Amino acid sequence: MEYNHRDIEARWQQYWKENKVYKTDIVEGKPKFYVLDMFPYPSGAGLHVGHPLGYIASDIFTRYKRLQGFNVLHPMGYDAYGLPAEQYAIQTGQHPEVTTNANIARYRSQLEKIGFSFDWDREIRTCDPEYYKWTQWAFIQMFNSYYDTKAGKAMPVADLVAHFEKHGTEGINAWGSKELHFTAADWRAMDEKQKSDTLMNYRIAYLGNTMVNWCPQLGTVLANDEVSEGVSIRGGFPVEQKLMYQWCLRVSAYAGRLLDDLEKLDWSDSIKETQRNWIGRSEGAEMKFPIAGSDIVLDIFTTRADTVFGVTFMVLAPESKYVDMIVTPEQRQAVDDYITSIKHKTERERMIDKKVSGVFTGAYAVNPLTGKNIPVWVSDYVLAGYGTGAIMAVPAHDSRDYAFARHFDLPIIPLIEGADVSEESFDAKEGKMINSCSADLDLNGMEVKDAIAATKKYIEQKGIGKVKTNYRLRDAIFSRQRYWGEPFPVYYKDGIPHMLPESMLPLQLPEVDKYLPTETGEPPLGRAKNWNTPDGYPLELNTMPGFAGSSAYYLRYMDPRNDKALVSREADEYWRNVDLYVGGTEHATGHLIYSRFWNKFLYDLGVVCEPEPFKKLINQGMIQGRSNFVYRIKDTNTFVSLGLKDNYEVTPIHVDVNIVNNDILDVDAFRNWRPDYADAEFILEDGKYVCGWAVEKMSKSMLNVVNPDDIVERYGADTLRLYEMFLGPVEQSKPWDTNGIDGVSRFIKKLWNLFYKGDTLLVTDDEPTRDELKTIHKLIKKVTGDIETFSYNTSISAFMVCVNELTQLKCHKRAILSDLVVVLAPFAPHVAEELWHVLGNESTVCDAKWPAFNEDYLKEDSLTMAVSFNGRARFNIQVPADMAAPDVEAMALGHENAAKWIEGKTVRKVIVVPGKIVNIVVG
């Protein structure tokens, strides 16, 4: 029997599928393990070799855990809503569902060919009404909840209403967009619409007038994580700021918990750090600056309370509502002109243009500590959306304030001893305070850190401010003006939004004639006929964003066909949360924040029993493309090989990597590739055409896309799996390069040759020797350790060493080979399954038990120890493994070469680390 991957892999894949070998059910008393991959968006291009990298890593872990006796949940599904299918629909009129289903079918067949052990019975699609029913359901729960800051969790809005009825806002602890104050009488006097608007200030899912990232080309708003440097991540179109009435999720209320709970997670430092940056906690103080000659009070936020004595002016964001309230008649025209000029600029232009600009309002604020009047300015360097949209400016110790003060010639008062502020500000939070003394507060001589604390305490006592923590994290904008997304379970009655009753879920996406906005500028759902409730009330026209469906999908896998609940209590309590989550870093500030938020919300409601969704996270690296080039001699159809190209004037041309093998061009394939090249001539080196190469993004235009199907066809799925893991650490990005794949392919053949020579089965039942046992137990130990740390590349090296050693030993013994096959099964499941049966086993290899290694076999009879003199001259000595340190020492000093080296010197110190090394210091 020759090794034939096509036959073996097709046969076992079919067997696994027909017998549902990987179907998983709750087994009470059996320990569970949940391994999840980030589900893919099924794009039209199909999978390339980069996609399965993470899936292979997680599949190895899954199979390993099964062999260790765990009940492993390992599902797969599709993040099926998304812009590409909709854009395609706009161009072709093809319903996005049709495209999406076709793409899913392709993905499924590609995934199956790689031999993953998914429980396909649990497959989900976010665009399936049975699935998005629960996305809509969760939204309704968010609408009906507010965040109670005292309880530190979401609570029913009904409770809040009850409180308003009795006490108004007195004594509430609700996280709101703004701080509102009203009495019970005020509340009762409100009409329906006013009450609805008021509650929007507190609901976790709320309609709000917010500045949104509006992308005209995409015709939709985008969340902050979908925008980078002023352009959309998808498509790279300009994004502008626009005030719109949109559905939002109050993610900001959970900022503190999202930040604190990061501590508990077994995630990489870099991704935790990214989330910390994104959440952006800053601890500081909010302080009141009264406006001179009025009863208006400006609230500002600062992290440098210690610098109040150095405040020489105040600055408001152009959008601040205070601007209009305090501007003096003489300055009104100038201020209006300035604000108009700002509005004409996009966010991007404002960011790029770092020129200092601003205008004086004519008003003065009173410094609460010094009692002095200080001018209030307006400038776009202050952001409306952060803190209170107003700042106290301390030019001596803040570079932005410094630039502003210099530009408008405002005073600069240094507050830290020895700080030279003649050229630039001194921003560091260190040094001793000066110039900071009033009648009842003296900071002079204090360290900055102490001065901050002292000032905070002082302002709280005096009632002129309070300690406050601010977060950079904003609420998530949840409306999209698109077709291909979940409809909101919302209808409007007299302009007031209401949730549909649960009995009407799922609210299914309607048919439309076109996938474009309506003539009146409404979203595509505005085209749907009878898009009303049965009572005739209009339904919401926006749809939900991409992250809606992906925020709780890991819960649905636990109980995917349940039509009574998102997940049953039984399933949730058994599977709990994801033990291992594998996916890319690109979701750090999107999906991985939203999912954590969504899960915490459901946790507050008591729907789920774990506060965090993903215990351990592994970020697989990106697979980059490795492009190949041919070199055409200018104005000819002659191509010159890489090593000779410097002798000619050449143009490099991308060549399809699929007609290049190990950088050697298949010249016949090249001639057939494009008509232009049919009569191409070649200047070869050593009879070969060598191509140049470069690492670039894997994309169609670079002609460097490698389809896993081609690799599977040529080398087999097992080789693909082993090779992708062998390429390097899972977490590292690396270019796809098939140059080493033959090594892995050879390994499988060598493994096969341990079982067969031609058609003869070599397997015997002889007792293994000590050397053979040592070889296999070395492997078991290494692989067991490596899998736990995802060091799959070194595991595969260990397999190669093991097979080479067994080949040398001519070992064909069942006991040894059996362990080898089981340990290999997670990595190369098809060939392992085949050989497992060759060894005479009836059941599948996943029913086997992971072999335990036996330290006794690994013990050496003797150790080679390095004897080092002064850490330099080194000799090796052989000592019995169990020899005591003093004897080792004696032996080391007695060594022939050592004796020569020590001659005439004195031994000062001898260090023996058992099993490792002997160090001898001489002098």
Next chain:
RNA sequence: GCUCGAAUGGUGGAAUGGUAGACACGAGGGACUUAAAAUCCCUUGGCCAUAGCGGCUGUGCGGGUUCGAGUCCCGCUUCGAGCACCA
């Protein structure tokens, strides 16, 4: 600017503070072949020596801790990632 991470042969990459370069690719040499493919064996960080033994040097740069540093500490350089008028 702030934060985090990385740097080891021709290449991908190994090394709980203990003989740096496992394993693989590539390259060179050899065996078997009419020949090629496949397979097998040897060499392969650099420099020197070579009949043979061997010697020196070496993990981005400069210091330090240690008997001993790729690994730990301090200071740089370069590259990558995240955040960024966030007060």
